[in-house]
Amino acid sequence: MNNEKSEANQMGVMEKKEALETFFSPFLEAAKLGICEIVNEILNVDFYAFTYRYKDNDHGLLHMAILHRQERIFKIVKERNVYLHTWKGVSKGRKTDNLLHLAGQLAASSQVSGAALQMQRELQWFKAVESYVHPSLQEQRNKNNKTLREVFTEEHKELVEQGEKWMKGTAASYSVVAALIITIVFTAAFAVPGDNNNDGIPNFLHDIAFIVFVISDVLALFSSTASVLMFLAILTSRYSEDDFLVSLPRKLIIGLIALFFSIASMMAAFGATLYTFLFHSWNWTIVPILLLGCFPVTLFAILQFPLLVEIFFSTYRPSIPTTPNE
Template identity: 30%
Template sequence: MGDPAALANTDSIHDGTEDADPPHVLNRRHFLTVKSHFRRKRHEALLVLAVEDPGRPVNLMNDTLLHVVIACNKTDLAKSIILLMPVETLAAKNLYGDTALHVAAAVGNSEVAKELFRRSEDLIGEQNLKQETPLHKAAFYGHHDMFWCLVDEGNGSPYERREDGATMLHCAIMGNEPGLALEIAERFPLLITSRNTMAVTPLQLMVTVPGLFRSQMVLGCFESILYDCKCCQPLPSTPQAPRPPPCFSIAFTTFPTNDYLNLAIVRRPNLRSRGVLFLIIGFFGFIIWFYAMRYAVYPRTRHLEKIKRTHRKALELIEFLARDPRNMEFYVLGRKQGDGGAPAAGFRERGERQDQRNAPTASTRRWNEPPLILGAQMGIPEFVSTILRVCPEAATYLDTRGRSVLQVAIEHGNREIVRTIREMTRGKNPILPSWLLSRVDKRTGRTILHFASANAPEHNQDALQMQDELRWFETVRDMVPKELVYSRNAQEMTAEEMFTESHQALLKSCKVQLMETGRMCSGLVAAVVFASSFSVPGDKDPATGNPVYFGRAAFTVFSHTYVFGLSCAATSLVLFLSLAMSPYKEQQFRRIIPIKYFFARSSFGLAMLSFLVAFTCNIYLQLYGWQKTKSKDLIPFILELTAFPFICFLVLFFYGSKFGLSFLFHSWR
């Protein structure tokens, strides 16, 4: 095997960037001893171990005991160890090259950090294998107090870069901490136009962090309600004492106490009536429900409040970074228009001082594009609208292929962004130039209507995708000046001709999906109708010839819902057969086919619901029709019927599923 000392040498270990052999030697006895002392809180014994050999590795990450103590947030013990350790051992590094100050910065322990650089000021400039200083760690993990403690008291340089050229501002954005990033940008404005080794600026980097934007996060039905609730306000910037859940902050003093209830019972002997009993049961049930909602909803509400605050801070950061129009010029200066994008020839003079060594080497990188173009490509409406609001000049810049932001948004199908730009180009004195709507590509002759004629993404196709594409095409056509509606491109094709040609495959796909849906639903409806056509509950009364349950409320509901369900089933069957025999031409997807599909699905859903009610009444009459119904009989019947569906609904509702009437009204868009 090799020398353990050589294996423990972290200078030859790299964090996955190169092929290197990690250490394989572990002193298991020492590891278990340290673990036992931590579990039993034997701080004196840990202190003795730290004094005996402060640089001794504890685990396979080559962490020293000080690393482990700081990571476990044992502040007092860590400060005691630091005071007893020799100064030269404080710079001991683990497998990744992290010193104890790196670990303190990552966990946000400012007390330990102050004690460390009080004894050794050189620790603030120590770098790990990624060339990260403790400042990078604090910025990435969003520890506000820790970061400014290192900057102000530790004299840390905020202009230090990592191995990938990332500055502190880059790290704060990558760590999903826009609040700290905004403070860094306000105090160190030179970092706003800094680029990493891939020539990515902080504003461009934001489009790659989905957690910064609401539109990029998928929340379930329950979480969406909490997020949009007005009482789910963003958390304040400074920590405060715990407060009751915002959505359920009801004071218990508004309810009568148990003593009051007992006193009322003594004074009013007639409170044993059923109404008061239900009131008391309801009151205690509400208390139980309140506590259940408190412990089930409150943690998630706090989490959503934090997300909401992050989104708000992200928009404030975008406003600050894009406020100066000269920054937009900086993003596009140094490249020229071409087919695939020309390489960056250089940067602005102010950025060249720090970023010349970080210029991109590949000509096709997307980072050659301005941030506004990147936001339109990625489909982030908040990003685009915020930039256009604070810096409308950004819309006048083109990408490396000569496309405007509107053309890029249309080509990528980002419709909310298109609507935002359309609103900003309206009026007698619009904030955005009208040439965005009338621009014609000189090389291809395409208008924005030609861009809208492209086919939809294959992963986003459903049975009525053709209708959606037609509506989208008509929306863009209303935006184009009248003289350009029938403009021809370099291939002498109008936008409508391009639309028809590019959507032939989609037309066939929609036809196949509709026919398959019709066959499946038609077979199901036919099977249910014919199987249940003679299931009338009870026998006939010999005296009158009517069913024995005639006149009962359950039988009345059964008869009406069954007939209504039969009518809906027949309608659905006819409509699905009509869809199966339709010619499926392009323009028929605009009106007639979606209407048929809507009523076919609606009648199918109503038929299933009616049959379910009818079958429930049938079962009820079969079981309890011969006797007078009592509460003790109804409660088990209702629980057996609704308990499991209700549990399924609650689980899906709380864990992210979307609910609504999409089954019936999906086609009515």
């Protein structure tokens, strides 16, 4: 009986060694590159593959996912309940790079465009890992006696400066357009189509086109003013690290939406004015002019909508899991 148990144990050790020799390199390389299909298949064959580690730096599955920002691998670990607090480095007294220090290191990313969005992505990764690991890791210092926040600040100092420059340049460009729209629609409000009668009342006061003009002009003025205020808030922001997480992207989203709405309202006011002047004798010109009026609105939407969508989903629907129970 004892011989049978001994032989079974030897067979188990041999199988583990064979699995390690077979799956070690493909498993960790797939984790590094974000090939979740290979990682899943190997974990299905050998669940304890998550314990595989490189000898030189002691990095394993989670380390690869965090260091190379592979969110799909991170989700696999979360779904399989491989909790980060069970990993090496939970000792408070031990000065070594833990998972949070790895999350604090700057990683090159091609998943987002622009320094500001990359900084937002880095913060999302840091917050996700911070909320997921054992609390004892959050105060641990590394071999250079630096806390995780100090590592993050030092690594991302240049990226913060680049993100600030990108945000200010973008906000300044949009604010010029918004200020120009304010000037146009404010002037148009006092240049009433069709002039006024002797009592100072607009001649086309009760025409539908005139009502459309007034409403569109007012909406254009208010929305362009709101967009200028949003862009001004971006220009005068403190630009701390955490501002890139939600505050600055949210202001940019609101400013872009308000700017688009102001452009559309301005063109609607322009179309209503033309209709007021031309519908009696030149009504055949109304349709082509209105179509031309839609051209700048459509062009703005085509050029700026992808950026707006990217910022919106990156801010409000991040693909990185942020809580253990998510």
